Amino acid sequence: MDKKWFDDMEAKIPGGGVRTRFAPSPTGYMHVGGLRTALYAYLIAKKDGGTFVLRIEDTDTARFVEGATEIIIDTLKGAGLVYDEGPDVGGPAGPYTQSERKALYKPYAEFLCENNSAYYCFCARSDDNAAFPTPDVDDPCRNLPYEESKRRADAGEPFTIRMKTPRDGSTTVTDMVFGEITAQNNTLDDMILLKSDGLPTYNFANVIDDHLMGITHVLRGSEYISSAPKYNLLYKAFGWKIPEYITVSQVMRDAQHKLSKRDGDPTYDDLLKQGYLPDAVLNYVALLGWSPGGEQEIFSLPEMRDIFDISGISKSPAIFDTEKLNHFNSEYIRALPPEKFAAAALPYIRKAVKNESLPADAIAAILQARCEKLSDIPEKIDFFDELPEYSIELYTHKKSKTDGAISLEMLDAALPVLEELPEWTSEAIHDAFVGLAERLEVKNATLMWPVRIAVSGKAVTPGGAVEICRILGRAETLLRITGGIGKLREAIQ
Secondary structure, three states: OOHHHHHHHHHOOOOOOOEEEEOOOOOOOOEHHHHHHHHHHHHHHHHOOOEEEEEEOOOOHHHOOOOHHHHHHHHHHHOOOOOOOEEOOOOOEEOEEHHHHHHHHHHHHHHHHHOOOEEEEOOOOOOOOOOOOOOOOOOOOOOOOHHHHHHHHHOOOOOEEEEOOOOOOEEEEEEOOOEEEEEEHHHOOOOEEEOOOOOEOHHHHHHHHHHHOOOOEEEEEHHHHHHHHHHHHHHHHHOOOOOEEEEEOOEEOOOOOEOOHHHOOOEHHHHHHOOOOHHHHHHHHHOOOEOOOOOOOOOOHHHHHHHOOHHHEOOOOEEOOHHHHHHHHHHHHHHOOHHHHHHHHHHHHHHHOOOOOOOHHHHHHHHHHHOOOHHHHHHHHHHHOOOOOOOHHHHOEOOOOEOHHHHHHHHHHHHHHHHOOOOOOHHHHHHHHHHHHHHHOOOHHHHHHHHHHHHHOOOOOOOOHHHHHHHHOHHHHHHHHHHHHHHHHHHHO
8 A cells, every 4th residue: 555645645635614516427418316416415515605516427338428428517507506626636627527537446445455345356247236245145255365366466367346345233324314224234245346447336436536525415316325334334444534425315207106218207408498497497406305494486596505404305205297397487487587588489489480570579578478388489379470270169259258240240340440550559459449349339358359369360379469460560460350251251151
């Protein structure tokens, strides 16, 4: 053991304050559970003015997906979860990447072999990660003298390094959410620390990196609870302080199934493509397993940072509820300044309304209060470009007291009024309709319902007759009303 090297590594460990990390594997996408883990780790650090570290855990080469690291970085930045870049040990400043730290892990594994806490294993197996030996069947290499094992390894014989798990006693993990978790040591396998290709396993690299990066609070999913006792045994073997553990339960599609990309459940990127706003998704994800207390549900990221408390994290799995997410998104859409909503909606508006003479900002204005997600926009406004075929049955509406005959009468009366209107503004159109309804001695709705059907061909539209006529312009409005008159007259005759 090179004591000076180890001492130098210890001297570089950052200290001072809370330090958390988000440590994803670059597997191609950011799922909702991963985003939640990143968010909680960010909030825990930032609430106390601490440091939030990003670490890319890419030692499992079989699962590595090209470009996935960029997806992770872009997702965090897009969600506002700005990580604190610090100089990597032996590498450039920026996010930590385990594959670039490969040289660090072997000395620590060899140190454990020297201290009889691990051993060289020369048993040939196709899968380095296989759970062999089982607790009740010892690896034949476990009891080889250290000198013999070291000689064989130095001679070039292929090996892995395994942890020498105690066969007696128990190990207790203290978790800030789940409390104390105790495992009998004789139920734990001798997990691999260093694989035959020289790369560390996920579990071993986690412990080494968390220690070297001075991580004070380790947040991970409940699927890793069974591994936590082995982490503690590693910390004990090195004589290192154990960080605070914070375990979060899984995010589920329903009571029986967890969210899974393979089963078609959305990733964070999918949700954005479906028209959800990043802030709305982040707010909703925060509440998947965490309760802030009180009645308030809508929180900005700074507000979450100020009130976040680990005691609010639930042990129970969280159900991903699309209806609830839709509610959150609609609240965020309505709260946007009109110009920001118009900018966000523009690509969706132009997907349906190719006619650029129709004002996108006016269309956005009638959508903002009636939109759950941006991807709903095209089907709501496609009638602006082209009037769809529609049934005259739409003209019959009990609430507005209209039928085919009444609608024909209303359209016949409205057409000349609109033709003679001096100016084509929302106010002028509105006043013309209200004045005409008074003269006809009918309710406003009795007049405006058939006008809206004639100009949109739909029973449900994001705006009323006035707004739609204003956006379509005089010529197109008169053309569509004339068409409606003809359709009704033909049907009634």
